[in-house]
Amino acid sequence: MNLFYNVPARRNFLKSDFVELRHIIDSFTRISLSYPNIEFNLIHNDEELFYLKKNNLRKRISSIFGRKIEDNLIPLNEKTSLAKISGFILKPQISRKSRNNQFLFVNNRYIKSQFLNHSINNAYDGLLKDGYYPGYFIFLEINPSKIDVNVHPNKTEIKFEDEQNLYSIINSSIKHSLGVYQIAPVLDFEKEPSMELPYDSQKSLIKEPSIEVNSSFNPFEKDKNNGEWEELESKIEGGIFNKTNNNEEIDSPKIFQVFNKYIITTTGSSVIIVDQSLAHQRILYEQFLKSSADNSSKSQKLIFPIEIELSKNQEIVLSEIKDVINSIGFKFTINKRVVIINATPPIISDNPVEEIFQDLLNDNNSYNIKESFSQSDLIAKKISKLLSIRTGKPLKLREQQTIINQLFSCKEPKLSPFNKQIFVTLDKKDLDKNF
Numbered sequence: 001m002n003l004f005y006n007v008p009a010r011r012n013f014l015k016s017d018f019v020e021l022r023h024i025i026d027s028f029t030r031i032s033l034s035y036p037n038i039e040f041n042l043i044h045n046d047e048e049l050f051y052l053k054k055n056n057l058r059k060r061i062s063s064i065f066g067r068k069i070e071d072n073l074i075p076l077n078e079k080t081s082l083a084k085i086s087g088f089i090l091k092p093q094i095s096r097k098s099r100n101n102q103f104l105f106v107n108n109r110y111i112k113s114q115f116l117n118h119s120i121n122n123a124y125d126g127l128l129k130d131g132y133y134p135g136y137f138i139f140l141e142i143n144p145s146k147i148d149v150n151v152h153p154n155k156t157e158i159k160f161e162d163e164q165n166l167y168s169i170i171n172s173s174i175k176h177s178l179g180v181y182q183i184a185p186v187l188d189f190e191k192e193p194s195m196e197l198p199y200d201s202q203k204s205l206i207k208e209p210s211i212e213v214n215s216s217f218n219p220f221e222k223d224k225n226n227g228e229w230e231e232l233e234s235k236i237e238g239g240i241f242n243k244t245n246n247n248e249e250i251d252s253p254k255i256f257q258v259f260n261k262y263i264i265t266t267t268g269s270s271v272i273i274v275d276q277s278l279a280h281q282r283i284l285y286e287q288f289l290k291s292s293a294d295n296s297s298k299s300q301k302l303i304f305p306i307e308i309e310l311s312k313n314q315e316i317v318l319s320e321i322k323d324v325i326n327s328i329g330f331k332f333t334i335n336k337r338v339v340i341i342n343a344t345p346p347i348i349s350d351n352p353v354e355e356i357f358q359d360l361l362n363d364n365n366s367y368n369i370k371e372s373f374s375q376s377d378l379i380a381k382k383i384s385k386l387l388s389i390r391t392g393k394p395l396k397l398r399e400q401q402t403i404i405n406q407l408f409s410c411k412e413p414k415l416s417p418f419n420k421q422i423f424v425t426l427d428k429k430d431l432d433k434n435f
Helices: 008-013 017-034 057-065 114-123 163-180 224-237 276-294 312-327 353-360 375-387 397-407 428-432
Strands: 040-044 047-052 073-079 083-090 102-106 109-111 136-142 255-258 262-266 270-275 300-309 331-335 338-344 423-427
Touching: 017 040, 017 047, 017 057, 017 102, 017 109, 017 312, 047 057, 057 083, 073 163, 083 163, 102 114, 114 163, 136 163, 255 397, 262 276, 262 397, 270 276, 270 397, 276 312, 276 375, 276 397, 300 353, 312 331, 312 353, 312 375, 338 353, 353 375, 423 428
Parallel strands: 102 136
Antiparallel strands: 040 047, 073 083, 083 136, 102 109, 255 262, 262 270, 270 423, 300 338, 331 338
C-alpha cells in the first residue's frame, strides 16, 4: 500500500520509522483507553505489539502501562449538573518528572487543557516533590452544547462554556479521592498525654507563676562577667577584622554561592556569575560524551539488581538506544517487558536508579538523530540534565570550587548542552555604572 501516492509532499514531513511508530502507539493508547470494552490489536512488521482484551478501565490501564501501576490507581467518581467525572488518578509516590501518564478525555475524546491540568496539579499541592507531575486517567462527560471542539485543527483543544466551575469540580473531586484513600495530609487531632490536665486539677485554682527579678541588674555594667564585651570592643577598635596579628590582610573569599543557585567568583578585574545547574550539565555532558566515544565508562555493580516493568513505548525506546545506554555504564538484561539492571554508572550512585532509567525511556524522548549529532549526543544531553545539581541546592565551598574548575576545563564552558548561557561576566566598569 502506498499512502503517499497522491500526496508525495506529505512524506517529507515524516520523521524516522522509530519516531513515527511511537506516534502511532500514542494514538493507539488514547483510543484503547477510551473504549476498554472493545478488543484492540496492534501489529507492526508482523510482530504483535499489543493485544488488549475487552475489560474494565482499570485492567485496560494495567495491560498498557504494566501491573505496577494498577496497585497505585485511586478511583474518581463524581456527578454534578455540569459534568460527570470518572476514571483514576495515581498515588503521589509514583509521580514522574514527565507528563507521560496524563490522560484527559471529554466525551471519550482525548484532549489537552492547560487550564484543567492546572486544576489537577493544584489538587496535589504539598504531595509532590519539586519538578514532579501527577498521573491521571480522567474522563469527563459534558453536554455537547456546553463545549466548542472547533478551536484547534486536530480537535485536541476544547473551549468550555463554564471553565471556572469545571475547574473547581475537578479540583474538589481529586482532593476528595486523595482524602478518602488517606493520601492527602491530615491534621492529627489526638492529644499528647502531656498536654492533658489531670482530672484532679481541673477544679483547682490556677496558681500564678512566680517570677524573680534582680532589680540591680545592669546589662551595660562592665564587670568581670562583662569582660567579653571589653575584649570585643578593643578588637573592633584595633581593626582585628581587617588585619591579622601579623599585620597581614585577610584574603576575602574568592568564591561563594548566592540564592542557592549561582556561584560567584572573581578574576583580577571582573566578577563571574555562574548558574550552578547549567554548569554541572555541561560538565556531565562532556564526561558522558567522552566515555561513550572511547568506551571508557565504568560500572558500579548493584548488590541487589533492580527490576523495572516497562510500557510498550519504553520497550521500543530501549531497543533503539540500548547500545548507547550500555556504553555509559548501565548493565542490564531484558526479559520481555522487564528490565533487570545489574550495574550503573558510578556517578548516579546517589540518585534513584529506577527513576533515572525510566526518565531516559520517557515517551516524550524522540531520540531523533535529525535533531542532534547522534543518539549518543542526545542521551548525553538527557542524562546530564537528569543528574545535574538542582537550583536551590546549597553547596559546600569545595563543591563550588570543583564546579568552577571543571567548568573552565570543558571544551565549551560558555553554553549548556541545550545552548543556554552558563555564566555572565561583569567588569569593574560595569559595576561602576551602578554607583
